[in-house]
Amino acid sequence: MSKDLSVKVAGVLFPNPVIAASGTYGFGEDYAPLYPLSKLGGISCKGTTINEKAGNLPPRIAETTAGMLNSVGLQNPGVDVFIKKYLPELKKNGNVIIANLAGATIDDYRAAAEKLDATDVDMIELNISCPNVKQGGATWGTTCDGAASVTKAVRAATKKPVMVKLTPNVTNVTEIAKAVEAEGADCISLINTLLGMRIDINTRRPVLHNNVGGFSGPAVFPVAVRMVWQVASAVNIDVVGMGGITTWEDAVEMMMAGAKAVQMGTAIFTDPYSPLKVIDGLEKYMEKNNIDSLSEIVGTVQPW
Numbered sequence: 001m002s003k004d005l006s007v008k009v010a011g012v013l014f015p016n017p018v019i020a021a022s023g024t025y026g027f028g029e030d031y032a033p034l035y036p037l038s039k040l041g042g043i044s045c046k047g048t049t050i051n052e053k054a055g056n057l058p059p060r061i062a063e064t065t066a067g068m069l070n071s072v073g074l075q076n077p078g079v080d081v082f083i084k085k086y087l088p089e090l091k092k093n094g095n096v097i098i099a100n101l102a103g104a105t106i107d108d109y110r111a112a113a114e115k116l117d118a119t120d121v122d123m124i125e126l127n128i129s130c131p132n133v134k135q136g137g138a139t140w141g142t143t144c145d146g147a148a149s150v151t152k153a154v155r156a157a158t159k160k161p162v163m164v165k166l167t168p169n170v171t172n173v174t175e176i177a178k179a180v181e182a183e184g185a186d187c188i189s190l191i192n193t194l195l196g197m198r199i200d201i202n203t204r205r206p207v208l209h210n211n212v213g214g215f216s217g218p219a220v221f222p223v224a225v226r227m228v229w230q231v232a233s234a235v236n237i238d239v240v241g242m243g244g245i246t247t248w249e250d251a252v253e254m255m256m257a258g259a260k261a262v263q264m265g266t267a268i269f270t271d272p273y274s275p276l277k278v279i280d281g282l283e284k285y286m287e288k289n290n291i292d293s294l295s296e297i298v299g300t301v302q303p304w
Helices: 079-092 106-117 144-157 173-182 218-234 248-256 266-270 274-288
Strands: 007-009 012-014 018-020 042-044 061-064 067-070 097-101 123-127 162-165 187-190 194-196 213-216 238-242 261-264
Touching: 018 274, 067 218, 067 266, 079 097, 079 106, 097 106, 106 123, 106 144, 123 144, 144 162, 144 173, 173 187, 173 218, 187 218, 213 218, 218 238, 218 248, 238 248, 248 261, 248 274, 261 274, 266 274
Parallel strands: 018 042, 018 261, 042 097, 097 123, 123 162, 162 187, 187 238, 238 261
Antiparallel strands: 007 012, 061 067, 067 213, 194 213
């Protein structure tokens, strides 16, 4: 008998806890030919801004040991194109659709949130943590005041559940988490990428044209688990964990740290079927351990 893998995050019911992470799944169009997108718990769509954004100059992707660097820079067609072209197709698949929203100014965030509020998108993930853009991005997420101000503005602009995506490139992530909670965030997701750099020893230039980029992949997983545990222990709203999740064991570990659901990103580049393998592994884990609901393992880590 199959297990019920459904989870509820910020009042939204997901059929399972495995969500495709923003920036790695686009708007689902490249993966739709491979398998029904409805098999996923949900999709966090490509980071979207109020207007079309070209992104950074190449090279903007580089492989590293146990991970990758990216400085794509939020390339996207703008929120109006997302709403008119991509969102209807995604909703046809029966998915829980999360709009990932970024901006250079608070007014940008507010205006895009108002547009999304009039749609059937299920949730807004507020990206205040992208390290690859010169305006906005992580600049909003590195201080309590900055994170709180954007959250407050978006909260006032929409009735949709708001999930705030936090950067790991700070000294005290729990204080920022509490700041966005205080301004009405319904959920927190973390971690976004760590800031990294590689140098070509032959040209003596950085491998990325942007010089630095976001570091993701299995190498960041222990950092992500630690931060998820810290934040889940500090706030009273739901937490979604991400950062280097590759296997179902990783997903279980992240949920034990306090995440109600997980997002997978970099693993999808090397194996597009990896989220389905994690979902299958979670179901077998539940069967083996007589677990009826995944809520039974959330936050069950017992520190020494």
